[in-house]
Amino acid sequence: MPHYLGQTLVVTKDELVPRFWSCYDNLGKELSRYKNKQYGIKRAMLGGNGRQLLILFDSLSKEVQEAIGDPRQPQHILENYYKIDTEAVDFYNNKFQYPDGSYLLPATIEKNIINASMLQAVIKLEAARESERIAKGGSMRGIADTLYTDAHSFNAILLKKFDVEHTLNGNLRRFKQQLKAFKEDSYKSLIKDAEGNIKKNALKRDSQTDQLLNNLFAGRGHKPNATDIAKEYEAFLNGYIEVVNEESAELYDPKQFKPLSPSTISLYLRSYESKIGTYAKRSGDRQKLMQGFIPYESLEQPTFAGSMISIDDRQPPFKYENGQRMWWYLGIDLASEAITAWAYGKTKEELIQNFYRQLVRNYHEWGMHLPDALECESSLNSSFKNTFLQDGYMFQNVQIHPNSARSKRIERYYRDLRYGIEKEQEGWIARPFALSESNQTGSTQVPLVPYEKLVQQSFANIVTWNNMPNGQNKSISRFEYFQNHQHPNLKPTNYKSFLKYLxxxxxxxxxxxxxxxxxxxxxxxxxxxxxxxxxxxxxxxxxxxxxxxxxxxxxxxxxxxxxxxxxxxxxxxxxxxxxxxxxxxxxxxxxxxxxxxxxxxxxxxxxxxxxxxQKNSIDRVTVIDNRKKTISDTFTIPGIEKFVPRLDTVEEIESHNEDEEFTYTPQTNKASGLMSTFFKQTL
Structure with missing residues (x-):
């Protein structure tokens, strides 16, 4: 992070090498090349004799300045308050159900989590402003208007930093009503038709000119330049091309945009607020750009197991074929130092999903909740940052670092594993330029280790590692520390948030x-x-x-x-x-x-x-069908008369003595056939 040397803004060489210059020699050559010129990179202070080499920040190229970050540029006020509300994640994923028992749609869950997180940030900002005005004896009037303005201007920051937008109401009066309802009814107030009367899922989007330019510049399958965008924008305004938002299927209306000159478009696309989003989108390494603004911190190691797990890939220093080393992906609980998850293979790409599956299996078998926090590298995990690697999903807190060894604690343990356990085993490969002579390549040829033997050997090393003394309590092993010092406030494993992906x-x-x-x-x-x-x-x-x-x-x-x-x-x-x-x-x-x-x-x-x-609720019914089955009487068979049902009049026989006994006398004639029998029984 740039800092001041007196009144001059400077950076250290560590912030430039190897991120912008591959090595210090290349940086030194460029410093010498421009030493006596009126332009180019310049030293602010020579290095050596206990001094640190410092470079003038303003002498760096614009691209390097923007990538590192200029602390003189003001940040949005809501950046001090906004973060994903993990309670909202839990509510919309697990707790809320419609009256019919159904859960929210995935798109609705994501939208409500962002809106709830935004409103929580607005409430914190409101409290801070009220406290400030009370302390200064000012009026409370107009605070809601400032909150409305800040909330909607923050949408651009959300889009650039987190690739999302909130959908809070764009009308000032309705925004105030929405904020009031959230204070009174919390997360439920954001659910349309929460009572099950009607269900409407309307997506509201702002069509700002800078957003459209950013979408044209970075939201494509190829990489156009600023001149291409200027020509496309002019053609768009004149109706020669149409622009459709693939996410919302929205057809942009040219009438809502004003004409811009090519130089204005080019200048905007080179500006800080544009490049911070478009450069990250086009390069595919958005996380690295974000890390340029965050200073390195010195943090205490966790004391409770389950507080944080650090994960990364590694290649054990052994070859199973000429030029071939196997890949492992490991997870280490930072408090206990125990290796709690693993996956291995011959290629790096096959590891990551198997690793997360094994992580869930192991913690389930041990009767543990998943860790609260995760720190990982971006290369293999970036594809999951919008699914289960979001705060509140598989883990409550997720830290995705760029590929920097000093960012992840697990890298320090890998050195201990390499030189403390693996070095003693046959086939160990030394580093030719290691600082210590004992770790440099020797004169003997290093033998190959069969793949299956290497797998068993690596598992045995994990067992050895976990049974070694814990760094915070030497009297117990790492795995015993893991078992006996779990954090008491860990949340139950949220299977619904990741099982669809793993x-x-x-x-x-x-x-x-x-x-x-x-x-x-x-x-x-x-x-x-x-x-x-x-x-x-x-x-x-x-x-x-x-x-x-x-x-x-x-x-x-x-x-x-x-x-x-x-x-x-x-x-x-x-x-x-x-x-x-x-x-x-x-x-x-x-x-x-x-x-x-x-x-x-x-x-x-x-x-x-x-x-x-259900059966008892059904009543018997009689169906009287008056529909005519024939449409004509033209066909007949001679000698066969049409059968017409008739009702004969039944003559009532007067009985003189109601108590007279009735004697049944069977018929003596024996008619044959079913119809005869039927008629005898009915006459």
């Missing part, structure tokens, strides 16, 4: 309240409980006889540890739970078998009772 997907269907998964039967429930009663009937109305998607993850034994059910739109429905199995032979029944039969009895009785209730 788990296996199986298409299934529900029949008679049961589903098939991995050659076994599963029942409906949520949060680990099998549903019965009204909750079960509600779920059956949604999934019975329907096609569903089941996302599941297996444990270290290959059994399913968690299975979640979603519909075709990606909406979460419920959890799939193993069908309880009882004992057929009473003498072999254990308490577990008895509980299983009781649960399944209630599960089955719920369906049976609902069936009976």
């Amino acid at each position: 788990g296996e997907k199986t298409k299934s269907s529900c029949k008679a309240g049961l589903m098939k998964l991995q050659n076994s039967e599963w029942v409906l429930g949520d949060d680990g409980d099998i549903y019965t009663g009204e909750n079960l009937i509600r779920l059956l109305k949604v999934v019975e006889g329907k096609d569903i998607d089941i996302y599941w993850l297996d444990d270290n034994k290959g059994d399913v540890l968690k299975a979640l059910i979603y519909d075709s739109t990606g909406r979460y429905i419920c959890e799939a739970l193993p069908k309880p199995i009882g004992a057929k032979a009473p003498i072999e029944a254990t308490a577990k078998h008895i509980d299983a039969r009781e649960i399944m009895s209630r599960y089955r009785n719920t369906v049976t009772a609902y069936m009976q209730m």
Whole structure:
């Protein structure tokens, strides 16, 4: 981070090498080249004899200045207050359900989390301004207007830094109403149709000129220059080209934009506020640009296990073939120093998802909640930063660093692993330019290590590492520290936030309240409980006889540890739970078998009772069909008369004695045939 030397803004060589110059020699050559010229990079202070080499910030190129960050440029006031509200993440993902039991759509969840985080920041800013005015004896009038202005101007910062926008109301009066409602009804106030009356999902977007220019410059599959954008913008205004926002399917209206000269467009695209977003978007390394504004800090190591896990890839210093070294991805709990997750392979790309799956499996097997915080590198993890690697999802806090060794604590442990354990093993590869002579390449040829042996050797090293003394308490091992010093306030693992991205997907269907998964039967429930009663009937109305998607993850034994059910739109429905199995032979029944039969009895009785209730609600009806089956009488068969049903008059026989006994006399003539019998019985 640039700092002042007296009144002069300077930077150190460490901020320039190797980020902008590959080595110090190249930087030194350029300093010498421009030493006596009126332009170019200049020294502010020579290095050596205990002094640090300093370079004049204003002598650097504009690109380097913008990448490092100019502290003289003011930042937006809401940057001091805005952060993702993790309670909002939990509420919209897990706690809120519509009256019919359905959950929010994924797009609605993301929008509400951003809006809630923004309103929380606005409330903090409001309190700060009120305190300041009270201290100075000022009036409270007009504070709401300033909050409205700051909130909507902050949208540009959100888009550039976090690739999102809030959708708070653009009308001043309605914005005040929205803020008041949030204070009174919290997160629920942001949900349209929370009571289930109507459901409207309207997406409001601002069509600002600078946003359109940024989208044209960086939101493409190729990299146009400023001249190309100026020509396209003029053609857009004249109706020769159309611009469609791929995210919202919005067709931009040229009437809402003003003509701009090519020089104005070029100047804006080279400006700080444009390049900070477009450069990151086009280069694909947005995180590195953000890190240029954040100073390095000295932080205390966590004391509770589970507070933070640090993860990174590495190649053990052994070759299994000529020029080939295997890849590992490891996670180390920073308090206990124990390696708690791992994945390995022959290529780097195959590691990352397997690593996160193994992380979940291990913590599930050990009965632990997932860590609160994660620090990781950006190269393999950047593709997940908009899914499960967001604050409040798989982890409560996520820190994604650029590829810098000093940013991640795990890099320090890798050195101990390399020189403290692996160095003693056959096939260890030394570094030719290591500072210590004992760690440099020797005169003997280094043998190859078979791949399978290398896998077993690496696992054995993990076991050795975890059984070594913990750095904070030498009397117990690292893994014992991990087991016995878990943070008491860790949140339960939020499977709903990441299982869709890490788990296996199986298409299934529900029949008679049961589903098939991995050659076994599963029942409906949520949060680990099998549903019965009204909750079960509600779920059956949604999934019975329907096609569903089941996302599941297996444990270290290959059994399913968690299975979640979603519909075709990606909406979460419920959890799939193993069908309880009882004992057929009473003498072999254990308490577990008895509980299983009781649960399944209630599960089955719920369906049976609902069936009976629906059956009893049905009344018998008689249908009188007056529809004519023929359209003509032209066809006849000679000798066959058309049958016309008639009703004969029944003569009532007077009885003189009601108590006279009636004697049945059977018929003596025996008519043959079914019709004769019928007529005899009816006459």
